[in-house]
Amino acid sequence: xxxxxxxxLEIARYSPEQDTAPHFQSFEVPVHKxxxxxxxxxxxxxxxxxxxxxxxxxxMGICGSCxxxxxxxxxxTCATFLADYATKGSKIRVEPLRYFPVIRDxxxxxxDFLGKLKKVKPWLIHPSQAPLSQGEFLQTPAQLERxxxxxxxxxxxxxxxxCPVFGLDPIFVGPAALALAQRYNMDSRDQGSGExxxxxxxxxxxxxxxxVGECTRVCxxxxxxxxxxxxxxxxxxxxxxxxxxxxxxxxx
Amino acid sequence: MARQSNEAFFWVLFSAGGVVAALLIPxxxxxxxxxxxxxxxxxxxxxxxxxxxxxxxxxxxxxVLCCLSLFHWAHRFxxxxxxxxxxxxxxxxxxxxxxxxxxxxxxxxxxxxxxxx
Amino acid sequence: MGAVKPExxxxxxxxxxxxxxxxxxxxxxxxKQRQYLTFILRELSSxxxxxxxxxxxFQLWALKKGPxxxxxxxxxxxxxxxxxxxxxxxxxxxxxSITWFNLTPSAMPVRLGGKRLPAFLVAxxxxxxxxxxxxxxxxxxxx
Numbered sequence: 001x002x003x004x005x006x007x008x009l010e011i012a013r014y015s016p017e018q019d020t021a022p023h024f025q026s027f028e029v030p031v032h033k034x035x036x037x038x039x040x041x042x043x044x045x046x047x048x049x050x051x052x053x054x055x056x057x058x059x060m061g062i063c064g065s066c067x068x069x070x071x072x073x074x075x076x077t078c079a080t081f082l083a084d085y086a087t088k089g090s091k092i093r094v095e096p097l098r099y100f101p102v103i104r105d106x107x108x109x110x111x112d113f114l115g116k117l118k119k120v121k122p123w124l125i126h127p128s129q130a131p132l133s134q135g136e137f138l139q140t141p142a143q144l145e146r147x148x149x150x151x152x153x154x155x156x157x158x159x160x161x162x163c164p165v166f167g168l169d170p171i172f173v174g175p176a177a178l179a180l181a182q183r184y185n186m187d188s189r190d191q192g193s194g195e196x197x198x199x200x201x202x203x204x205x206x207x208x209x210x211x212v213g214e215c216t217r218v219c220x221x222x223x224x225x226x227x228x229x230x231x232x233x234x235x236x237x238x239x240x241x242x243x244x245x246x247x248x249x250x251x252x
Numbered sequence: 253m254a255r256q257s258n259e260a261f262f263w264v265l266f267s268a269g270g271v272v273a274a275l276l277i278p279x280x281x282x283x284x285x286x287x288x289x290x291x292x293x294x295x296x297x298x299x300x301x302x303x304x305x306x307x308x309x310x311x312x313x314x315x316v317l318c319c320l321s322l323f324h325w326a327h328r329f330x331x332x333x334x335x336x337x338x339x340x341x342x343x344x345x346x347x348x349x350x351x352x353x354x355x356x357x358x359x360x361x362x363x364x365x366x367x368x369x
Numbered sequence: 370m371g372a373v374k375p376e377x378x379x380x381x382x383x384x385x386x387x388x389x390x391x392x393x394x395x396x397x398x399x400x401k402q403r404q405y406l407t408f409i410l411r412e413l414s415s416x417x418x419x420x421x422x423x424x425x426x427f428q429l430w431a432l433k434k435g436p437x438x439x440x441x442x443x444x445x446x447x448x449x450x451x452x453x454x455x456x457x458x459x460x461x462x463x464x465x466s467i468t469w470f471n472l473t474p475s476a477m478p479v480r481l482g483g484k485r486l487p488a489f490l491v492a493x494x495x496x497x498x499x500x501x502x503x504x505x506x507x508x509x510x511x512x
Contacts, residue, residue, distance in 0.1 A: 016387035072402070101389035109389055142483040164405060167394045168335055207259035210331050211472060212408045230476035233263060240260035273418045274466035274495075279503035281421050281462055283510055284428065285455035289446040296510055298436045304509065305432060314429070318422045325419035332412040336399060357422060364429040 007031050007086050009040055011052065012095040014102050022102065024093075025049075031086045037077040037094065038066050041106075054106040061220060064156030068106050069095040074161035074218045097157060099167035113157055116173050119199050120181035125192025143188040150183035150228050152221040159215035159225050165208055172208045173199065175215035175225035182228040185235070193235075201236040209233075262327050262351075269324025276317055306369040318361040322354035414465035417458040470495040 006028045014022035027048055029040040038056055045052045056066040059078045066077045071085070071093050085092050100108035159175035166172045181200055185193045200206055209229045216226040288295035296304075304310050330350040334343065395401070399409040431442035445451060474491035 014390050016389070019390075022390060022392075098392070099394070101391045103387060103389055109386075142480075145480075145483060145485070164335060164398055164408075167398065201257060201260065203257055203259055207257060207263065210335065210408075210412070211475075212405070213472075214404055214408075216475075217404065224475070227475040227478070230472075231478065233260075234476060237260045237264055240258070269418075270465075270469050273462070274469040275499050275502050276506065277418060277421050277462045278459065278466055278499075279506050280425070281455065281459055283507060285424065285446060286452070286459060289443065289452060289455075293511065295443065298432070298439050301432060301439075301510075305429070314425070318425060321418050321422050325415040325422075328412055328415035329419075332409070332415075336409055336412075337396070353419075357419075357426070360426055361422075361429075364426060364433060368429060368433045 004031055004086050004088050004090075007040075007082055008091045009037075009044070010091055010093045011041075011044070011106070012102075013052075013105055014096075015051075016104060022095075026091075029082070031082050033083050035082045037068075037070055037075070037080045037082065037092065040082060040092075041077065041094070052106075053104045062154060064154035067097050067156045067158050067161070069093075069098055069161065074098065074158035076156060076158070076220050079220060097161040099161055099163070099170070100157070108157075110157065112170060113155075113160065113174070113177070116177040117155070117180065120173070120177050121192060121196055121199075122177075122180040122184055124184065124187065124190050125195055126189065127191060137189045139188055146188075147183045147186035150179045150186070150223055150225075153180055153183070153223045153225075154221055156220065158218045158220060159223075162214035162218040164212055164214070165210060169208075171204045173202075173205045175209075175229065176223075178206060178209070178232065179223055179225035179228035182232050185232070197236070197239060200232060201239065206232050206236060262323075265320065265323040266327035269320035269322070269327075272317055272320045273324055277321065302369065305365075311365045311368070315361055315365050319354075319358040322357040323351070326350040326354040410461075411464065411468050414461040414468075417461040418465065420454075420458060421462065466499060470499070 009027050009029055010024045011027065012022045013019075013025045027040075027044045029043055032039070036059075038059055041052065041054055041056075045054075054066070054068070054077075056078065057063040058065070061076055061079045064076075067074060068077050069075075070077065070080050074097060077094070082092070094106065096102045096106045096108050100110070100113075103109050153176055155176060157176065160166050163172070163175055166174050178200065181196050184190045185196060206229050209226070211226055211230060213226045216224045219225065283293065287293040305314075327350070330346050333346050333350075399405045428439075428442060431439045446455075470492050471488070473495065474486075474488040477491065479486045479491050
């Protein structure tokens with residue numbers, strides 16, 4: 001298929017000082033075979049409109065900053081090649097990640113997401129502090145494999161932009177936060193599952209998930225948050241059953 | 253350990269119902285609602301079906317099939333109403349209608365299967 | 370109650386932020402993307418599961434009433450509208466079965482020798498069970 005020399009980007013603009021709603025602005029951008037959408041945005045900001053506002057950092061798919069909607073799909077713009085869209089006459093529509101409030105242009109408000117991350121306690125919880133003389137935690141490759149996939153999350157929030165449950169009610173804790181909680185629950189060094197369960201096994205936690213599966217499909221790091229959530233549903237069922245045979249407040 | 257919601261219970265029913273429905277419904281629906289009415293396969297006689305239904309194992313099988321499938325529907329439909337129609341604010345009514353419907357269906361099934369022969 | 374000490378006075382700073390735009394989510398969100406539509410259809414398969422139960426309950430009631438009632442029930446099943454609904458229902462319940470078996474591996478990772486088995490291997494026994502169980506039911510009904 002013939003690659004065009006330039007391509008049109010339709011970019012959502014929103015200025016809180018002037019606008020009540022976003023509108024689109026079109027820019028012509030040269031097509032280089034190795035350019036990604038982020039390169040196009042940087043080109044526009046450098047040469048055409050310095051007010052264009054967006055987040056980016058590593059430009060290599062590991063920082064999670066540059067997530068945006070590209071033709072209706074949540075994508076990392078540093079990993080989305082212009083060449084894949086550059087047939088004669090096609091356009092690229094760039095919008096801020098869906099289902100989040102928009103601060104300006106392509107920048108979304110992430111405070112709610114960060115709050116949810118904190119709520120699930122994504123760190124090793126190890127109350128029985130062993131003395132340093134006992135040495136480091138040992139973990140076999142098999143133990144690592146149990147949670148490694150979920151540890152690949154870069155907090156890019158593409159999964160939230162894909163999740164209709166979150167879109168319909170932002171109180172849902174969401175794919176990334178739940179997958180990260182499971183990453184720590186499955187870590188052999190962690191003893192904190194009891195501290196996370198109240199947030200997870202809650203109607204706004206895993207029980208809100210209806211396994212649409214879009215989060216897993218769009219994840220650039222193949223974390224499979226949907227899988228993490230379904231696995232925890234089984235765990236939560238066992239914990240719920242256990243809660244009937246242990247006295248209140250006691251760990252089994 | 254902090255108290256967890258009882259959603260786990262409804263999810264287990266939904267899951268069990270999902271497995272049962274997935275394994276057992278297609279063949280029964282195909283036979284009784286399509287193959288027999290359209291004459292693709294010879295329909296079983298009234299006597300043969302009654303003989304089957306008299307067996308306690310068959311009655312238990314049918315009861316489990318009906319009950320779990322209804323609770324599978326109740327849970328899934330409840331969430332579809334929340335998401336599809338965005339009517340989460342009516343959640344008490346939806347909950348009652350869905351699980352209430354499943355309970356009524358289960359009772360009807362129990363009555364019919366207990367008294368059929 | 371004496372005077373309030375200065376260090377116990379909490380000053381709440383109002384977080385300043387510009388007017389955020391909150392995009393509305395349409396009630397037709399499920400039509401905007403093929404994967405969303407497939408998801409909603411999968412969920413609506415549960416309606417046909419429930420309708421199957423209703424049909425079965427009618428069938429049991431007709432059996433209970435006697436041969437004439439059952440013959441009437443069989444005739445009702447032959448009416449075009451019911452046949453159409455049954456065919457549509459069959460598509461939906463089979464759709465439920467396939468999506469269900471394909472998704473269960475996500476919920477239950479199976480590991481052999483430290484490595485995770487691919488999803489289709491974990492799903493395969495479900496399909497085998499489906500075929501076996503269907504064959505047994507068909508044999509019991511048809512013999």
